[in-house]
Amino acid sequence: MSLPRSKIIVRNTRPEDFSGIAELSREVYAESPPWSEALLSSHLRVFPEGQFVAIEVDGGRVVGMAASLILLWDDYDMNMDWLSFTHSGTFTNHDSAHGRTLYGAEVMVNPTMQRRGIGKKIYQERRSLVQRLGLLRIRAGARLRGYHRFAHRMTAEDYVMRVVQGKIADPTLSFQVREGFAVIGVVADYLHQDSESRGFAAVIEWLNPNVATPDDFRARNPKFLRPEASSLSC
Numbered sequence: 001m002s003l004p005r006s007k008i009i010v011r012n013t014r015p016e017d018f019s020g021i022a023e024l025s026r027e028v029y030a031e032s033p034p035w036s037e038a039l040l041s042s043h044l045r046v047f048p049e050g051q052f053v054a055i056e057v058d059g060g061r062v063v064g065m066a067a068s069l070i071l072l073w074d075d076y077d078m079n080m081d082w083l084s085f086t087h088s089g090t091f092t093n094h095d096s097a098h099g100r101t102l103y104g105a106e107v108m109v110n111p112t113m114q115r116r117g118i119g120k121k122i123y124q125e126r127r128s129l130v131q132r133l134g135l136l137r138i139r140a141g142a143r144l145r146g147y148h149r150f151a152h153r154m155t156a157e158d159y160v161m162r163v164v165q166g167k168i169a170d171p172t173l174s175f176q177v178r179e180g181f182a183v184i185g186v187v188a189d190y191l192h193q194d195s196e197s198r199g200f201a202a203v204i205e206w207l208n209p210n211v212a213t214p215d216d217f218r219a220r221n222p223k224f225l226r227p228e229a230s231s232l233s234c
């Protein structure tokens with residue numbers, strides 16, 4: 001008989017979660033240094049409402065996390081890398097006075113707990129935050145984790161189009177497409193050391209339906225839209 005699963009809640013990150021987040025980082029990205037206390041403290045200093053953890057109610061283990069900041073998008077170029085969008089992971093470029101874009105800098109779920117709706121719960125909190133703050137949208141770079149399996153036979157753009165059409169499943173982008181994100185571009189050199197994606201990422205967007213205008217939806221590159229998603233709703 002299998003044990004009943006512990007209930008999961010998503011709430012804002014607190015300093016006492018830092019060691020659990022570091023542990024989670026090691027589980028998800030064994031080859032990279034985990035999120036450090038210095039960077040996580042910086043996130044809480046500049047934008048505490050934008051930082052989330054998913055916690056097992058029984059025992060309090062951190063099983064997921066997401067980190068975000070607000071950007072004035074005009075200050076950036078879509079082709080910039082993750083380090084530029086996040087000021088080297090510090091989020092000190094957070095600009096809630098002028099920005100209308102929540103930038104998703106990180107999201108991860110413990111590998112043994114994936115595909116159980118935890119990522120979805122975290123994204124629901126992100127969308128609620130955007131609605132509460134009256135922001136226009138969420139944008140992020142979705143690294144193309146499955147691209148290395150196809151890189152010898154198609155470009156990153158072709159790969160993204162196939163993922164969006166549901167012909168290929170990508171471990172990250174398929175999740176984000178399921179969560180209502182549209183692809184607005186494909187960029188190289190987003191995460192330089194990432195061998196799985198070969199550095200490529202899809203720039204993804206979710207528009208806040210309470211704020212976005214029809215023009216915001218029309219401005220999206222139709223090349224990457226699913227046929228049923230090219231209407232004005234999201």
Ligand SMILES: CC(C)(COP(=O)(O)OP(=O)(O)OC[C@H]1O[C@@H](n2cnc3c(N)ncnc32)[C@H](O)[C@@H]1OP(=O)(O)O)[C@@H](O)C(=O)NCCC(=O)NCCS
Pocket residue numbers: 028106107108109110113114115116117118119120121141142143145169170171172174175176178179
């Ligand atoms: C991406 C990630 C956060 C998703 O979290 P998760 O808890 O597994 O996702 P959920 O179970 O909430 O899935 C939500 C939806 O996405 C779909 N989905 C999730 N992973 C998927 C995959 N690999 N392929 C296809 N669809 C997927 C689910 O089927 C579900 O769809 P449904 O609503 O129709 O049931 C998680 O896989 C992860 O931590 N990956 C490693 C870190 C990473 O790559 N982060 C992104 C950096 S850009």
